[in-house]
Amino acid sequence: MKILVCNDDGISSPGIFALVKSLKEIADVTVIAPLNEQSAIGHAITMQVPLRVSEYRINGTLFGLAVNGTPADCIKIGIRNLMDSPPDLVVSGINHGSNTAINIIYSGTVSAAREAAIMDVPSMAVSVTNHNVKDFSVAAELTKHLIEKTPIKQLPTGTLLNINIPDLPKEKIVGIKITTQGKSKWDDIYERRVDPYGKDYYWLTGELLQLDKKIDTDQGAINKNFVSITPIHFDLTDYETFNKMKEWNLDNLINGK
Amino acid sequence: MKILVCNDDGISSPGIFALVKSLKEIADVTVIAPLNEQSAIGHAITMQVPLRVSEYRINGTLFGLAVNGTPADCIKIGIRNLMDSPPDLVVSGINHGSNTAINIIYSGTVSAAREAAIMDVPSMAVSVTNHNVKDFSVAAELTKHLIEKTPIKQLPTGTLLNINIPDLPKEKIVGIKITTQGKSKWDDIYERRVDPYGKDYYWLTGELLQLDKKIDTDQGAINKNFVSITPIHFDLTDYETFNKMKEWNLDNLINGK
Numbered sequence: 001m002k003i004l005v006c007n008d009d010g011i012s013s014p015g016i017f018a019l020v021k022s023l024k025e026i027a028d029v030t031v032i033a034p035l036n037e038q039s040a041i042g043h044a045i046t047m048q049v050p051l052r053v054s055e056y057r058i059n060g061t062l063f064g065l066a067v068n069g070t071p072a073d074c075i076k077i078g079i080r081n082l083m084d085s086p087p088d089l090v091v092s093g094i095n096h097g098s099n100t101a102i103n104i105i106y107s108g109t110v111s112a113a114r115e116a117a118i119m120d121v122p123s124m125a126v127s128v129t130n131h132n133v134k135d136f137s138v139a140a141e142l143t144k145h146l147i148e149k150t151p152i153k154q155l156p157t158g159t160l161l162n163i164n165i166p167d168l169p170k171e172k173i174v175g176i177k178i179t180t181q182g183k184s185k186w187d188d189i190y191e192r193r194v195d196p197y198g199k200d201y202y203w204l205t206g207e208l209l210q211l212d213k214k215i216d217t218d219q220g221a222i223n224k225n226f227v228s229i230t231p232i233h234f235d236l237t238d239y240e241t242f243n244k245m246k247e248w249n250l251d252n253l254i255n256g257k
Numbered sequence: 258m259k260i261l262v263c264n265d266d267g268i269s270s271p272g273i274f275a276l277v278k279s280l281k282e283i284a285d286v287t288v289i290a291p292l293n294e295q296s297a298i299g300h301a302i303t304m305q306v307p308l309r310v311s312e313y314r315i316n317g318t319l320f321g322l323a324v325n326g327t328p329a330d331c332i333k334i335g336i337r338n339l340m341d342s343p344p345d346l347v348v349s350g351i352n353h354g355s356n357t358a359i360n361i362i363y364s365g366t367v368s369a370a371r372e373a374a375i376m377d378v379p380s381m382a383v384s385v386t387n388h389n390v391k392d393f394s395v396a397a398e399l400t401k402h403l404i405e406k407t408p409i410k411q412l413p414t415g416t417l418l419n420i421n422i423p424d425l426p427k428e429k430i431v432g433i434k435i436t437t438q439g440k441s442k443w444d445d446i447y448e449r450r451v452d453p454y455g456k457d458y459y460w461l462t463g464e465l466l467q468l469d470k471k472i473d474t475d476q477g478a479i480n481k482n483f484v485s486i487t488p489i490h491f492d493l494t495d496y497e498t499f500n501k502m503k504e505w506n507l508d509n510l511i512n513g514k
Contacts, residue, residue, distance in 0.1 A: 042300035042329075043362050050458035051447070072299075072363075077459060081447045102375060105300050105491055106329075118359060118442060145510050159495045176507040180494040185375060190308070190338045201307040202334060227511070231498035234362055237437040238416045241488035250433040253402050254484070 001027040003147075004087035004116070006074045007095065008038040008108025011056045011066045015094035018136030019126065020063070022144045023091065030087065031056075031064025032078035034071060034108075039097075043111040044070045051077055071112035079119055089153060090116035093126030094139050098164045100218035101182035101208075104232065110162055114234055117160040122153045124160060129222050130167035138173070139165040142227065155231065164218055164228040176227040182212035182219035258284040260404075261344035261373070263331045264352065265295040265365025268313045268323045272351035275393030276383065277320070279401045280348065287344065288313075288321025289335035291328060291365075296354075300368040301327045308334055328369035336376055346410060347373035350383035351396050355421050357475035358439035358465075361489065367419055371491055374417040379410045381417060386479050387424035395430070396422040399484065412488065421475055421485040433484040439469035439476035 003023050007016045011033040023029050035054070046069040056066040065082055067074045071092065079086050092112035099107040109125045116123035124146070128139045142165060146152065152161060162181075166173055188206040195201055212219035221228035260280050264273045268290040280286050292311070303326040313323040322339055324331045328349065336343050349369035356364040366382045373380035381403070385396045399422060403409060409418060419438075423430055444466050447459040469476035478485035 037305065040302045040304050042298070042302070042368065044299040044301045045297045045363055045461065047297050047461050048294070050450070050460050052456070052458050073461075076445050076461070077447050080445050081449070081459065102491070104493055105371070105375070106302055111299065114362070118362070142510065149510060150505055150507065156495070156498060159498050170511060173511055176510055178499060178502045178505070178507070180496070180499055181492055188333050188337050190334050192338070193307070199309070201309055202338065203307050204302065204304050204330075204333070229502070229507070231495040231502060232493040233495040233498075234359070234493070235438055236361055236489040236491070236493070238413070238488040238490040239437070241413060241416050241490075242435060242437060245435045245486070245488055248407055248435070250407070250435070250486070253406060253433055254399065254427060254430055 002087045003027040003029050004078055004090045005029055005031045006033050006071055006090065006092045006112040008034065008041060008071045008112065009096055010034050010037045011064055015096055015136055018140040019091065019094045019143065022140035026144055026148055030083060032067060032074045032082055033064060034074060035066040035068045038070050038108040040106045041070050041108040042106055043072050043114065046070060046073050053082065071108040072115040075112050075115040086121055089147065090121050090123035091126060091143065094136050095127035096133055097127060097131040098129040098222060099125060099127040099162060100164050100222060101184035101212060102186065104162060104181055113160045117158050118234060120157050122155055124152065124163055126163045128165050128167050133167050138170050159231050159233045162230045162232050164222050166222055166225050168225060172225060173227060174225045176229060177215060177221040179216050179218045179221050179228045179230045181230055181232065182217035184208055184211045184219045259344045260284040260286050261335055261347045262286055262288045263290050263328055263347065263349045263369040265291065265298060265328045265369065266353055267291050267294045268321055272353055272393055275397040276348065276351045276400065279397035283401055283405055287340060289324060289331045289339055290321060291331060292323040292325045295327050295365040297363045298327050298365040299363055300329050300371065303327060303330050310339065328365040329372040332369050332372040343378055346404065347378050347380035348383060348400065351393050352384035353390055354384060354388040355386040355479060356382060356384040356419060357421050357479060358441035358469060359443065361419060361438055370417045374415050375491060377414050379412055381409065381420055383420045385422050385424050390424050395427050416488050416490045419487045419489050421479050423479055423482050425482060429482060430484060431482045433486060434472060434478040436473050436475045436478050436485045436487045438487055438489065439474035441465055441468045441476045
């Protein structure tokens, strides 16, 4: 099995090292990841500047290819140009910090996996629920087991798995829940500061409003120390509203009637 | 009615001028838009550098506020910090080029409207199906009529409208279709070049594979010279797969069984 690994924290982050180490036990692993941190980059792709690709070595040994772009760029150029043939699976992560609820929208980690799904390659995004993870080994091992022991490669084309793993020792993880995307979202605050030249600037801060009490939502599951696995896709159509809107009488609008 | 206008082509692009001119006939309009072009930026938000806000004037008259960030940043900081009270509606556009099918994922224009929906503000993204539009007046007028004559402000919280308008004179537009997000996607090509110093670099090019023949898809509708209106949301859960995955027996996976 051939696995392409990407992330959004950058090719030199501890999470991707732990993931690659674990997946090499079961697969032929290729690493193509952003040169620099790309958190909250969403599904951006680079079109206004060209991409560069460089070898990233650790103690002289090739670890992977670094791209001066976004996670989605890495998947596109990786599969189109840099790999000899498409991978059987793309794994994006392990992200430092959870990607649940509204964060799925902002996440570069999830977007790398989503780009793979767009390219018809089975994929998963893996995150640990802490920005300062000390030990990725539980999450790395669980990811390996998920690939080995579940029908992930038989998911429908265009569907990917978004996996969030509590930052806990294995014995403290309660279980695994299949979940839906939660409704929790950010109470954004822009902190206003003044630079040494007297001009204002703003830093985005804020806190996640915990709106998911149910255990079958991603945020609800991790709050109760479960692993959360959410199947997501990229069809954004709101079908309920689509059906209701057929009653809107729009045909005369072109003429302003 | 108070409308916040944003886009992804930048505050100085012709599409936003035409939109603002038209909406001022029916509403109190505030413009908060990116300082620079942000096409294909997706739903990126800026966290690693601070944001700056500057006044953008035309012949000395204030047109709006320019933010050195992404479309989603503009909506967040606009509603949180820069406006006295939230707008009744956010309109993003008018984009130079269509935002249909897979492009919804990459679009900064759609992401600005989606960020508004996340913040519980009714919103719409408006695009014209040509990158070199000569005359935005048909699209600008139609947008105004849509706001005046449809129940757009009664859409469910979290649902926004993605509107694509053919670049045609009014009499050649066949009608308006309520559509779903199409399946058309890009056949990406990375064009490899060599810089003056002998190093490779890559430009993303490619063409859109036309996979939408049905007229009730966004791409299918505009191909037949209809205006396309797609209700979209930000719940990415694949519910069909969610229900099927309940049969996966995952509880022993924590222990690698």
